[in-house]
Amino acid sequence: MNDRHLQYERLIAPIENRMMRAVWRVMRDPNDVEDAFQEALLTVWKRWDRICIHPNPQALVLQICINTAHDALRRKLRQRKWLEAGAVPEDIPDSSHSATQDISGAEQETQVLHAIGLLPKNQARAILMHAVEEVPYGDIAAAMDCRESTVRKHVARARAKLRSLLSHLIPAVHKEESSHA
């Protein structure tokens, strides 16, 4: 049992499942997820010495996984020319109640992923770390090498943008908009 073995046991072994899930949740494509995961592992490998001395190595590793997956998602969206449209695609149903009911779960998942793909990198990474991986703000800040207040701003801006893109999926926002109408 060498030092590297111990380092792996301490840093990676406890979060192996979280690493895989972090990439899968963003990619959701059996064909692409393996490449993205391999890319994330390569980044971890390259930064191994830095990770070992990082104050919160596991948050950093999770961040690397999320970053890689988000980059891959953006690349994929670009390939499909989603970004050229500059907004959520036109085929997203309108926000009426009956239309909302018609959207299937799978479609909603796709819309949420596409909306996340439209976010600026830092905002997307912060909201994914916070809302999906439930990493505390302080740990996200350590991983992103910025202040906690900056992370909170990224998350708030991400929420605001997602709210405008996905209002038809959120009951409260939807209700409020309907009552104003």
Added chain:
Amino acid sequence: MRDQNANNEMDELIRRKTQVEIPAEVEDRLRHRLTEFRTRVEQRPPNRWRSLAYSLTYRPPLRAMAMAAAALVAVAVGLVLIPREANASRVYAAAAQQLRNSQSLEYTFVFSELPYVGVDFSYAAPGYQRVNCSWGIEVRADHTARKQIVLMHLTRMYVVESGKQVESPANSDDWVKQLESLPPAADQVLGERQVGGKRLIGYRFVKAPDGTSIPGLKSFDLWVDAGTRQADHVDIAIEEQGKPVYQMHIRNIRVNGQVDRSLFDLTPPAGYTVITAASAEARASKTAPQQNALVLQAQIRQSVALTAVVLPMTGSYAQTQAASERVESYLKTLGVTPVGPPFGRFESVQSWDTGYPVPLATHVEAPFQLVSVPAAQIASVVVNGPWGPDSTGRWGAFLKSVVEQGYLPAGPPMEIWSGDDTKVQTQSTEMRIAVTKAN
């Protein structure tokens, strides 16, 4: 509250729509990748020298190639690795020397980012110092003349001290000693980091420099600009027994820069009144009829550390009651019972907060914050009865009592309100401020 609900719903939507299980077949493939990765990590050579040694002990036919490779690696090490380490040492030595021989020094000591609690410090040889605290206290000192002025911006009052060795109130000059006494070499080189277009090299110290002390020091990380070889900032981690680690920072370090001499001007600003024994007595007698039970004699004691939920505020202090009620109502929705009476910390109208002490494990969401109020030496006085509108007069009298006892304020003013809102006779307010010995 509506915003909070909307945020929760948005987070929940993202969570719900992304938390899908990985198909077994995909998971198998990813696990295979992880296994390969683990093998690579475990086989990763501990350092370049060991890999070189291994290559030389392998099969004889390869030895010649290994020797050639070794020669190349040696050249690479000579050209890249050694200069880099030597360069890091030189950068550190230059920065430490500049700090040791500094003729002027400015920095900001940040105790807390949000709400902001910090101290701007300026020093110019041979003995001018200025400490400007975010909670409204400013001290300007001329050590050559053994004279200093303490400005209390909150109450627009000042105290002049002279004839003895004057010291700054927030112990900020101790940090000058820390910076000036850096040892010849760091305990650890942290590597490089790009920040704002600057290439910074980090140096870690795990114990205070000789002749100085930093209670509970876990790490003292000095980051030096490799280009200018000047100290850029310091991150300090303090770990006291039984408490979570907390971070402090020294930022905006400027060594041998041009310091504005007017910062050390000992002339009191216009409109400020001097605190003298006579003025304090007059104020006390004037306010006595309205505050029969007012005790002006500040008690110096050690406070107990506490954890609290606070609501950071800006603007008029008239919002205090409404803000305090908002915290109370939030705690009720969380089902958290406060472990003490409400309080307010009034650093400035730009940054103040109010809240309740709570159990350690409480979890809160923005805009509320869970903060740790450390134990400290404090001055304290309890005013019985309703608080009333003459806050400035009470604080003036209280601070005068503090100064008369040989102490200076070293933290934001704090008020702790006890009693039943509906029963005047049960109400009391504790005025409290962190203090440090003046000499």
